[in-house]
Amino acid sequence: MIKLWFKSGSPWIWLNAAAVSASLIMVIGVLALITLRGLGHFWPSDVAQFSYQEEGRPVQTIIGEIVDKSTTLAAMAKSTGIKMAGNESVLVQYQLKTGNRDLSGADFRWIQERNIKQQSLPDELIVVERREWGNFYGRLVGVKENGSLIASGGNVWTTVNTKLEDALEVYKEINHLEKKDIGAINYGLERLRLKEKKLQLSNSLDAEAKKEIQASKAEFDAQYKSYQSQLTGLYQKIRANSLRVKTESGVELDIPLAKVVRVFQPNAMNVFDKIKHYFIKLGEFLSDDPREANTEGGIFPAIFGTIMMVTMMSVMVTPFGVIAAVYLREYAKQGLITKIIRIAVNNLAGVPSVVYGVFGLGFFVYILGGNIDKLFFPEAAPAPVFGTPGLLWASITLALLTLPVVIVSTEEGLARIPSSIREGSLALGATKFETLWLTVLPMASPAMMTGLILAVARAAGEVAPLMLVGVVKLAPSLPLDGNAPFLHLDRKFMHLGFHIYDVGFQSPNVEAARPLVYATSLLLVLVIVGLNLSAIVIRNNLREKYRALEG
Numbered sequence: 001m002i003k004l005w006f007k008s009g010s011p012w013i014w015l016n017a018a019a020v021s022a023s024l025i026m027v028i029g030v031l032a033l034i035t036l037r038g039l040g041h042f043w044p045s046d047v048a049q050f051s052y053q054e055e056g057r058p059v060q061t062i063i064g065e066i067v068d069k070s071t072t073l074a075a076m077a078k079s080t081g082i083k084m085a086g087n088e089s090v091l092v093q094y095q096l097k098t099g100n101r102d103l104s105g106a107d108f109r110w111i112q113e114r115n116i117k118q119q120s121l122p123d124e125l126i127v128v129e130r131r132e133w134g135n136f137y138g139r140l141v142g143v144k145e146n147g148s149l150i151a152s153g154g155n156v157w158t159t160v161n162t163k164l165e166d167a168l169e170v171y172k173e174i175n176h177l178e179k180k181d182i183g184a185i186n187y188g189l190e191r192l193r194l195k196e197k198k199l200q201l202s203n204s205l206d207a208e209a210k211k212e213i214q215a216s217k218a219e220f221d222a223q224y225k226s227y228q229s230q231l232t233g234l235y236q237k238i239r240a241n242s243l244r245v246k247t248e249s250g251v252e253l254d255i256p257l258a259k260v261v262r263v264f265q266p267n268a269m270n271v272f273d274k275i276k277h278y279f280i281k282l283g284e285f286l287s288d289d290p291r292e293a294n295t296e297g298g299i300f301p302a303i304f305g306t307i308m309m310v311t312m313m314s315v316m317v318t319p320f321g322v323i324a325a326v327y328l329r330e331y332a333k334q335g336l337i338t339k340i341i342r343i344a345v346n347n348l349a350g351v352p353s354v355v356y357g358v359f360g361l362g363f364f365v366y367i368l369g370g371n372i373d374k375l376f377f378p379e380a381a382p383a384p385v386f387g388t389p390g391l392l393w394a395s396i397t398l399a400l401l402t403l404p405v406v407i408v409s410t411e412e413g414l415a416r417i418p419s420s421i422r423e424g425s426l427a428l429g430a431t432k433f434e435t436l437w438l439t440v441l442p443m444a445s446p447a448m449m450t451g452l453i454l455a456v457a458r459a460a461g462e463v464a465p466l467m468l469v470g471v472v473k474l475a476p477s478l479p480l481d482g483n484a485p486f487l488h489l490d491r492k493f494m495h496l497g498f499h500i501y502d503v504g505f506q507s508p509n510v511e512a513a514r515p516l517v518y519a520t521s522l523l524l525v526l527v528i529v530g531l532n533l534s535a536i537v538i539r540n541n542l543r544e545k546y547r548a549l550e551g
Contacts, residue, residue, distance in 0.1 A: 031525065038522040041515030042281040044266040044274050047125045047137055048096075049248075051118040052111055055083070059117065063125060063137045063248040064096035067108070088114070097512075099127075099135035100247060107134050108511045123268040128245065129261040131291055134512060140263070141244040141252060149244060160263055163241045167257040170238045174231060180482075181227050185220050187483045192216055198379035285519065290474065294503050295513040299520055301475055305391075305493035306527060308479060310460050312395035313402065317455055320399070321406025322441070322448055328407070329414040330436060349404040357465030360397030365389055365469060385490050391479045392489035394470035398462060402455035409454065413447020414440065442542075449539035453532050460528045463497040471495045473502050496524040 045065045053059040072091045082091060092113035101107050128136035142152030143159045151159035196213050199205035242254040243263065264277065288298030324345075332338050369386035377385040386392070417440055425435040463471075472492045479491045500520050507513040 031522075034518050034522045034525070037515060038518035038520075039282075041519055042278050042285065044127075044264065044269060044277045046121050046267050047127060049120050049122055049125065050096075050111065050116050052115055053117055054112075054115050061248045062096065062098065062109075062111065064098035064109075065137075066094050067097050068095035069093070070095070070110075097135070098248075099137045101509075102133040103247065103251075103253075107509060121267045123265060125267055126245070126263055126265055128243065128255060128263050130255065131259045131261060134292065134296070134509075136245060136255060138248060139246045141246050144242045144244055144254060146240050152244075160243070163257055164260060164263060167238055167241060167260065170234050171258065174234050174238070177227050177231055177234070182224065182231075183477070184483055185224050185227070189217065189220050192220075194377075194379045201378055286523075290499075293508055294473065294499065295507055295509050295516060299494075299496070299499060299516075299523070301478060302494040302496045302499040302520070303523065303527065304478055304480075305471075305475065306460060306496045306524070307531075309391060309395050309398070309466075309493065309495065310456055310531060312391070313398045313459050314452060314456060316395060316399040317402050317406055318448065318452055321403050321451060321455075322410050324403070325407045325410035325414060326436065326441070329411050330432075330440075345404045345407050349408070352464075353401055353462050354464040354468075356397055356401045357468035360393055360400070360465060360469040361389065364393040364396055369393065388490070389468065389470040389492060390490045391470055391493050394466055394493070397465050397469045398459040401462070401465065402459050405454045405458070406448070406451035409451030410444060410448050413444035413450075416447070417443050442545075446539045446543040449535050449542065453535045453539070456531045456535065457528055460531065461497055461524065463495070463501055466495055466498055471498045473498075473506075496520055496527065500524065 045067075047063060047065055050062040051059055052062050070093045072093070073089070093110050094113065095108055095110050097108055098104065099107055124139055126136075126138060126140050128138075130136060140156060140160070142149045142156055143163055144150065145163075192213055196205065196209075199209055238258040239256060241257045243257065243260065244252060244254055246252050266274075269277065285298050286303070287300050289301060290299060291297035328338060328341065332341075365387065369384070369388065373380065373385050373387040421439060421443070422435055425439050426432070430438070470492055472494065475492055475494045477488075477491060479488050479493050480486060481488070500517055503513045503520065504510075504517040
């Protein structure tokens with residue numbers, strides 16, 4: 001019976017089903033973990049106040065959010081040097097996010113449950129989200145303007161909200177002036193400098209050219225002085241106000257409103273307030289720039305860089321992959337050389353991605369980019385233009401990395417098209433090129449899209465080659481902006497995959513950055529799924545369109 005059962009193939013069916021089920025469970029489990037920990041980061045947690053007394057020490061007040069809980073057996077706790085009472089079987093510890101890093105030097109601390117004398121959730125506890133030094137936890141004393149206390153007591157929150165809204169508007173104006181307006185002036189001045197040097201190298205810098213350049217510089221200088229005057233007034237306005245706050249130990253200090261993102265009382269918020277706060281934080285995460293060494297703020301530059309690089313890679317890899325596959329399947333003589341080429345293509349798909357990064361750095365950046373600089377940008381020397389890692393070389397490197405996938409998928413699609421289709425087209429008087437262009441390639445387009453889907457899925461998650469050919473920890477300018485020529489292929493960029501690596505393993509504050517690692521990982525998965533779904537929809541439409549011809 002057992003031999004017959006094995007011969008029937010049923011065990012292998014069940015084994016495959018079990019393997020697929022286990023894989024699905026693991027994938028769903030990982031996605032669930034990333035989703036819960038990533039999206040849960042934006043929910044405003046309650047802030048607890050503890051009366052805490054360690055053995056032989058006075059009672060102290062501790063304020064913070066409970067972010068983790070640890071339970072350790074007494075025997076294991078004793079082995080680490082922790083004293084345990086005879087009736088204690090486990091040691092329960094809580095990890096608190098206490099903030100106030102500028103005062104205590106750390107954002108987190110562990111406390112033992114047995115040393116907690118009292119725990120409460122006072123409504124008056126505040127969280128101040130700052131642009132520097134992380135969160136502040138404590139109590140609000142009042143609002144100061146030009147060093148004088150202007151509000152305290154019952155009406156303080158009305159004043160806080162008004163002053164903070166004004167400060168945020170001023171901060172937006174400052175940010176726009178510095179990044180957009182003054183940034184455009186600096187960009188224009190740099191272009192003028194390069195233009196002048198180029199004319200000098202070509203011995204074309206005559207009096208008229210000098211006059212024109214000086215006139216442009218004077219115009220930029222006038223604009224800069226105007227913007228600088230506006231900035232000075234805005235900085236004076238935003239520095240006038242500050243929050244007077246009190247720490248858990250009773251120490252009072254001032255926090256300038258220029259460094260405050262928001263102030264809220266999580267313990268006093270109802271469900272609707274927390275939901276509103278949650279979506280505001282989520283929106284900031286998707287649309288703002290990072291801050292505090294990428295451990296806080298948003299990740300919009302990384303989202304933009306990832307999508308732009310994948311799009312450029314797709315535009316490059318698809319035509320080259322299709323042309324190579326068409327030649328190998330339709331034009332090349334099927335012999336030993338063709339077989340060797342196919343073996344080489346298949347082997348390229350298994351080459352470690354970091355090898356492509358080394359090749360991209362050596363060939364594209366140093367050789368190709370260096371020669372481009374010598375031929376077309378001599379005025380920029382010794383600073384490189386294309387002779388340094390950037391968006392263009394990263395896209396080409398990943399296009400090379402994913403090229404074998406597109407070639408193999410397209411070849412398989414071409415092989416599935418019946419020869420009768422080609423013969424019928426040729427019999428009606430069409431040339432071989434017309435047959436390929438008007439009949440064969442449209443019918444093989446679903447296979448091309450399958451190759452593109454696989455290429456996008458791999459390229460979007462690659463990190464190792466990008467570290468060598470263009471990705472950086474923080475890019476001050478996006479590759480696409482309002483300055484001519486608008487698309488700057490020579491610029492470095494941010495990437496979600498590298499951002500995860502940087503925040504998770506290179507961050508100076510790993511504990512604070514951990515939730516962002518989960519949130520960014522979830523976003524990267526969603527970006528890849530979104531790109532793939534778009535390609536899948538196109539592929540399915542093409543498949544339905546040409547299904548009748550295939551039949």
